[in-house]
Amino acid sequence: MGIKIATIGGGSSYTPELVEGFIRRYEELPVQELWLVDVEEGKEKLEIVGNLAKRMIEKAGLPIEVHLTLDRKAALQDADFVTTQFRVGLLDARAKDESIPMKYGVLGQETNGPGGLFKGLRTIPVILDICKDMEELCPDAWLINFTNPAGMVTEAVLRYSSIQKVIGLCNVPIGMEMGVAELMDVDHARVRIDFAGLNHMVYGLDVYVDGVSVKEKVMELLSEPEHSSFVKNIEGMGWDPDFLKSLNVMTCPYHMYYYKTDEMIEKNNKSAKEEGTRAEVVQKLEQELFELYKDPDLTIKPPQLEERGGAYYSDAAVRLITSIYTDKGDIQPVNTVNNGAIASIPDESAVEVSCVITKEGPKPIAVGDLPVQVRGLVQQIKSFERISAEAAVTGDYGTAVLALTINPLTPSDTIAKEIVDEMLEAHKPYLPQFFQKTEE
Amino acid sequence: MGIKIATIGGGSSYTPELVEGFIRRYEELPVQELWLVDVEEGKEKLEIVGNLAKRMIEKAGLPIEVHLTLDRKAALQDADFVTTQFRVGLLDARAKDESIPMKYGVLGQETNGPGGLFKGLRTIPVILDICKDMEELCPDAWLINFTNPAGMVTEAVLRYSSIQKVIGLCNVPIGMEMGVAELMDVDHARVRIDFAGLNHMVYGLDVYVDGVSVKEKVMELLSEPEHSSFVKNIEGMGWDPDFLKSLNVMTCPYHMYYYKTDEMIEKNNKSAKEEGTRAEVVQKLEQELFELYKDPDLTIKPPQLEERGGAYYSDAAVRLITSIYTDKGDIQPVNTVNNGAIASIPDESAVEVSCVITKEGPKPIAVGDLPVQVRGLVQQIKSFERISAEAAVTGDYGTAVLALTINPLTPSDTIAKEIVDEMLEAHKPYLPQFFQKTEE
Amino acid sequence: MGIKIATIGGGSSYTPELVEGFIRRYEELPVQELWLVDVEEGKEKLEIVGNLAKRMIEKAGLPIEVHLTLDRKAALQDADFVTTQFRVGLLDARAKDESIPMKYGVLGQETNGPGGLFKGLRTIPVILDICKDMEELCPDAWLINFTNPAGMVTEAVLRYSSIQKVIGLCNVPIGMEMGVAELMDVDHARVRIDFAGLNHMVYGLDVYVDGVSVKEKVMELLSEPEHSSFVKNIEGMGWDPDFLKSLNVMTCPYHMYYYKTDEMIEKNNKSAKEEGTRAEVVQKLEQELFELYKDPDLTIKPPQLEERGGAYYSDAAVRLITSIYTDKGDIQPVNTVNNGAIASIPDESAVEVSCVITKEGPKPIAVGDLPVQVRGLVQQIKSFERISAEAAVTGDYGTAVLALTINPLTPSDTIAKEIVDEMLEAHKPYLPQFFQKTEE
């Protein structure tokens, strides 16, 4: 009768935050079983993080059962909520996503450009496989996905699976709200942003404190480099104030890759040279975290976790699950089926918009059409997401080349093809859909 | 009672083609008066080309009166058709449009990127001024515009003037049809392409010979460098065959700037170094043409004119005017008000689509929505056109920076601003709307 | 600094409910000034109801100032919220709206068919006049309109005035929620309905108790006559269960006029014969109420008021104002600008949908497109509302005939014309826009 949560990729370093969230909201959301699932290669991490989870819950004195397992089906059986936070190919694959494009003068980043495409190509077949299991084992469960690229993954689930109770979750919008709270020196709860766009391509159409628009003020502050990012993993570079004022909507940190492409590539390359790729930096952070997690005296989420780019992700997930479970009707920005919220995006596509969260899931607030100045780029990324998802499902080589060529970060069809060729080879073990065919 | 044509920019080197067109179609389109108008600086050219026009008509033995004038109002008075083919700032301005962006590593091209923006900023106020005159002097006339950037200019007229009988005309679609005719070794009249998109951003959704689709064959041929362009002024670079097959629609030559950006910049820069900018090349061509035109024994359009990029432009114009005048109901690709033809473009925006040409003007054939793979880029260019038109009308500096930043050929807001700054200064005499304000 | 409310039509018998609402929610919504405005003919009622209001507030011990005035401009000056609940031509005009159509075999009803048209024709010029005053005296105020036909009036304000902060309010959706609460024997607060459609043409796309759909159960109960209406002034007639099950959305009471036209006309005619028109019944009710109101010992809203059809209207208004003032973010069904919420209704039109209520006003939840089975009727009423609003503004006779002819309750253009002719004459003093012209 109690709530059963299945967390795919349960050995992730983010899990303690998730557990902390369940503990903190236990009164509203009485979780009975938490199943942390992982694959064979992640077994050790699963043990470490799972034991920390058990200690945290024990300390909180709550009757939440924690199950650690490599048996995904057992975890999914009758689950109420399935959360996904896995990484196909682990950080090694990410390192390749980040380093290979660089050789071609193209942005090497996990969720945008070639990296985003290949992370999608590796992830989508796995998520669709999970969906197939869900159809059988827990067809009424909600799938809360935080695996990146969350927009493309949500699009793929909506289009290529029968699981329609899927929500993509990202910490960027929350980061933007928290950033505004800090800029305006008010409590997070007093800030509201009208979000509209796509994952990692979301805009704040307006920004309020206590319901009163503060957009103008926020936009001024946003021009300054130190304020132009809201997430730990992207260093802000500032916006040209004339550009930003005319753009007239709040940007998200990832917009820097599109409106400051050259500078961002240069910065990424420089920091890769100096500190290694982001994957390598994260690898070190993770090792440190897991060292901390091993400490049998640790019974709380260590504060160091908040230094990672994905901070608040898991908290956002628990907040979302709680609102669904309690039919709360509060407003949260999530990736969900458009259903007319943004006029020129297909009804059945995924969008990232402010939604009312009910027991029936998120109900997007109508945006009408996006402001003309941002409509084009959003459409372009949506086209990229849709073609990429198609490539992931079909394993068609030309579709992958097409996806990368139409991506605004790619300088040409020729370079797209070279990158696709090298990355297909580099990720071969995780991309059977592309190789089984050609080998036939 | 006969037809009166007013040609703004009548001193253009293309005029003989226009005249040839009127001669050839005289039976269907009995032009009585042709008014060639130009500005003071163009007076000499107007005389040369005007006299050639008179000789051509005399030789043809037709009762068409040719008037040469600097008085635009006299030319517009009671005109039935107004054609526009002027160039604000002449080829000197074009040379700047082509050379300044290069310094910033950005494409220097007349109708795309920074060059397209600034050509629009210079041209739109003039065309709107012509529209104001038309409201008063010939409110029922059709405005047939071939002044580039034709899409942006048509958008501006539709949005910022009361003249709604405006058609933007480009030789690219005709070039594509003729190119296909040549590739397939059939007569031009047997080829039909379903065009959809925007000016210089138009796709062939399908291609027919005698009504039977030959798209697959054409797409194969298009991959080869020698076949990938259809206009004299863009040398084809070939398409990656896998990309093109997946794109699954026919490209226009200008797509090379978007899908092969780096290669095209490199090629442009190289040829600018070796042969001068395109403006300089054209300047020479023009001088040669005008030398030919001066010859009092010349009574035909010299064949050398066909070597220019704009070949067939004027012929297309006469074909269009004829179909309007005779209510012919044939299909021609033109820039006109969308009215729902392309689903996610606003009804009131300009699009370049196959239209049925009637006495009431072009009626676009419904496209539904564009294929997903091209929808994003088309939307992005439409956003660029709309913001650029707004900047041209308001003279707002930030809007100009915004327009250039969201253009897919621009690498960042910072570079956009630098280019805008230098180009505003370079074109100052032709951009009073930006300077009068700030000087107040 | 406190909140100022201006209530146009303050002498209405509903005012005590409004006052009760302000008293009950004073803590959240600290009203400082309540201005009750009325016209000369309503002076006496205004005095009676105004004095009751004063006694109610005094009893509650709250520092709300009540002002009674015939000077609308004084009331509007710096108001924060303007509520409108007036009736042009009073109940005498309503009696004509109800009785004249009957002679032609057409439904005589206040907000539907000919009655709805003529109530709109009389009301819209007055509301637009109020809007003009608001532009000058309180441009930032919210206009909360409960004057019927609320959908048509909201449409007219949105299209023909610069006041865009307008909300149309109706007690039907609340009545439906309360009806469901009663049917399901749960507290009102536990019921939520996904509303979509137009005023008096709203559907419940789904119905929840505690967030769980109970639509199927509710639909079964709705088939029974005693449950098929949710408002006091329409007696339910039951639905054919097969029809309702296939319709598959919850109806509102007014749908009986459209899906049971003949029965409803017959019933209306019968009851008019037996008890007089609804206007006459209401007139008696009102007299009784005003008798009660006069009692100097009465210091509360008398329970008899709840017997009127408009019960909960004023409470809904106070709930709405409170949510706007406190930026509450709760969900309420109101008439507001569509902005893409319902796909095939124009963005700028008024719709009645579930909205999140914020300080910036209602933000509609995206519906996508309406279910195909109800789309046609909703579009037809929207067409009727738009043409009617146009007739009200232009005073064009043919437009009025057109509006009535396309109304689904009208059997022919000829009858439409006859009704328009008789009703124009009957309401002549309140329809100057139709007569000044023809007399010129």
Add this chain to the structure above:
Amino acid sequence: MGIKIATIGGGSSYTPELVEGFIRRYEELPVQELWLVDVEEGKEKLEIVGNLAKRMIEKAGLPIEVHLTLDRKAALQDADFVTTQFRVGLLDARAKDESIPMKYGVLGQETNGPGGLFKGLRTIPVILDICKDMEELCPDAWLINFTNPAGMVTEAVLRYSSIQKVIGLCNVPIGMEMGVAELMDVDHARVRIDFAGLNHMVYGLDVYVDGVSVKEKVMELLSEPEHSSFVKNIEGMGWDPDFLKSLNVMTCPYHMYYYKTDEMIEKNNKSAKEEGTRAEVVQKLEQELFELYKDPDLTIKPPQLEERGGAYYSDAAVRLITSIYTDKGDIQPVNTVNNGAIASIPDESAVEVSCVITKEGPKPIAVGDLPVQVRGLVQQIKSFERISAEAAVTGDYGTAVLALTINPLTPSDTIAKEIVDEMLEAHKPYLPQFFQKTEE
């Protein structure tokens, strides 16, 4: 190698017109085989009409083979065009469609209201069965359907079959053009109407002679009773001139059932009493025609055929087939898939609009959205068509009741149910989909 035509319902009295059409256009459309197919009950008529066809062709001296068969599959095998003009249940069924509704005070008409619904319920399963055969035997053939209700049937084929090369054809638009030609005293070829709407619910948005709008003049003439219909089987009743002027688009004859419902019901009932139902009148006409057809000396289409309501139907079909075959590119009004032509109708629905006719079929000219004054009624009929098609396919009783209740000619759900009950019983042999289920 020559063209093969299969005509389902080949024994129809209209067939001689079809044959005449093929003869007249033989040069452009060299038909090699014409297969006239019919069912057992129609065998005698098939023989009669088939022999006339053979005599007509022999007289014309053309090498068209005429095949008469009851074997539909043989006829469909490798056909290039399939035309359908059958009548499930013959004129007896029509008589019931016309007479039963009358008893309930509802319009009894073949293609509108209850008659339209039941004709659809009988016809759609048969047409879908033909489509199944076509998938197998002639998947590339065009299906040209003139079986009524042509809009609903086309909708059903588009939604419930894989045959997408389907065109619904009606003689109403041609009748309107011919009527205008007569009114304006010009040749038919000089008239063009911009058609938009649905079958039997089509409007002329504008009307031209030689490309110049004559709408205003035509609308004036249309108000007069003698000019308000354009088809033989509907006697015009005139329009109120104020209504028509405000409607501002040209009506089709069937609009009289919607804008003059009461008068039309009365007129229909009166004429049914005096002359019998239309079915009975037609039955007599048919008998007379077949008597004529039997005459072995008759070698032409007898002029009496033009007196029937369906005149020009078959000629329109041959004109359409010729334009497809020759890729003519002329404009014809047909029922085809919307594909965005009318903005608020789904892309995949059938609409009746002016199209360019090519070898690839009809390409609709973009309408944008319909004028607001007609949008509602068109949407309502589209909803009716879609629900009716669903009822025809599923055989669901409630869906049939729903379809009829939402039809604007039906006064209530209760009456809808009574009519459905009686008509289901009356047409039982032709509606197995409704009875097999309930008997299970």
